[in-house]
Amino acid sequence: MPVPGLGGREVEQRAKFAVQPHPAETIAVQFQCLESRADVDANSSWEVCVYTDGSKIEDKVGAALSIWVGGVEAKTKKLSLPSYSTVYQAELYALCEAARFAHNSSRSTFGVFSDSRSALETVADSGSAHPLALETRSHIKNSRNQGKIINLYWVKAHAGLQGNERADQLAREAALHSKRKPDYDLCPVSFVKRQIRDQSLREWNGRYVNGEAAATTKVFLPDAIAAYKIVKDLGPKAVLTQVLTGHGGFSEYLYRYKCKGSPSCICDSTTEETLLHVILSCPVYEKNRFDLEQQLGCKLAKESIKEIMADLEKRNGANLLRRVEPREYKRTETEI
Structure with missing residues (x-):
């Protein structure tokens, strides 16, 4: 929905009830918190381990996937988001892309690792109508229907975990150096509120100074x-x-x-x-x-x-x- 004064940007909104799954078709999505390196090692015996991350640096936003097979990085994916996006959006979008990758992959078992607990909680919340959370759960549901297993994990950021550090590096590179069209460009409500607030302050200041x-x-x-x-x-x-x-x-x-x-x-x-x-x-x-x-x-x-x-x-x-x-x-x- 275009918003006046925002250059035609479309605002990220809660998904309408018509496009949300029926309660009877809702799946349970959970994630496990891995507090130590030993916990991570004990939960890494999947065919594919996907590490995700999002980054906002120098007012630029990016996200990334680092995909590991057999303990070796097999593939990477950098994702571009516009400067008005939030880190939360970047983290959620990275999780969504990880679930999409698993759905389209020919392999059967996947471990998806993220250091964003808020993004994981949004995906796991069956009542969340965030469009990225709904899409992520949809990919997970379709993967399960194919007989695949997808497990979500939270890991500590900057704790020396190789896959997580690699995803962080890729997300930073995507934020700083990507020149292509954004992969996800819905405008967060927080940006809209900030624009309205700034506009109100400017109008208030004009009246104040000239009065x-x-x-x-x-x-x-x-x-x-x-x-x-x-x-x-x-x-x-x-x-x-x-x-x-x-x-x-x-x-x-x-x-x-x-x-x-x-x-x-x-x-x-x-x-x-x-x-x-x-x-x-x-x-x-x-x-x-x-x-x-x-x-x-x-x-x-x-x-x-x-x-x-x-x-x-x-x-x-x-x-x-x-x-x-x-x-x-x-x-x-x-x-x-």
């Missing part, structure tokens, strides 16, 4: 996309929200909403007490400001605040947002 509101917030966070990551790291807090917006216990803000009789600061009756005045120039906080500048190694100014916020080390070390806490204020009868 006239949130003048105080823009001093701290001039870019909404960068702000999304920073605020998520900080976590929402009452005082933090007041400081980032200027909507707190500052005389200018309280006076605007008739919660205080004057907008002036205690340092000077002719100066409005705003958040930026308190942080940047109020003499009452001169010592706090000096100590903070020494800790940061830079002059505290309106232009430098955004740089402090963008720098994780300075942001956490300076604790800027905790140094300026809006004062509690209670309205008196005369101010009401």
Whole structure:
């Protein structure tokens, strides 16, 4: 199904019920976990051992099969996937191709080895409607109908197992060097969600940057996309929200909403007490400001605040947002 905004890519979806096998025709598929080299050796006496792997490196994706007969690699197969694919898809596709190979082979017994437990669990889950899992189970069922035996195994990655290391090498080569058309190109839902999220952030940022509101917030966070990551790291807090917006216990803000009789600061009756005045120039906080500048190694100014916020080390070390806490204020009868 083409998705608008995704260049006509077809999205990988759950298979429809009409194409899924009837429950009475569903086969049980299991896999065994091989924890040690001894376990692997004890389960390698098949006519054919197929090692599968998937890889994503430098934003490129590939998968591969290393097929062994009589303890010797007899055949290899490299598989190409587009850059938007996930490693999970690559691992699943490699398992599917291994089951297809067994179905089309003239031999009778097969051991299929993968280091992706999530892919194996998807294949073994009879309720999974993932299209690759359904196709894999279909190949296994057809092979069993031919009298063949296919056993699935999970093995540890990078544990020195020759076949597994070879499949990993081939998958990397397929990812980095394949120039041909992808063997499997359905777009994962995770990619679609990421595209929608990025598009939403870009639209949000355009409105934020070009809008006239949130003048105080823009001093701290001039870019909404960068702000999304920073605020998520900080976590929402009452005082933090007041400081980032200027909507707190500052005389200018309280006076605007008739919660205080004057907008002036205690340092000077002719100066409005705003958040930026308190942080940047109020003499009452001169010592706090000096100590903070020494800790940061830079002059505290309106232009430098955004740089402090963008720098994780300075942001956490300076604790800027905790140094300026809006004062509690209670309205008196005369101010009401």
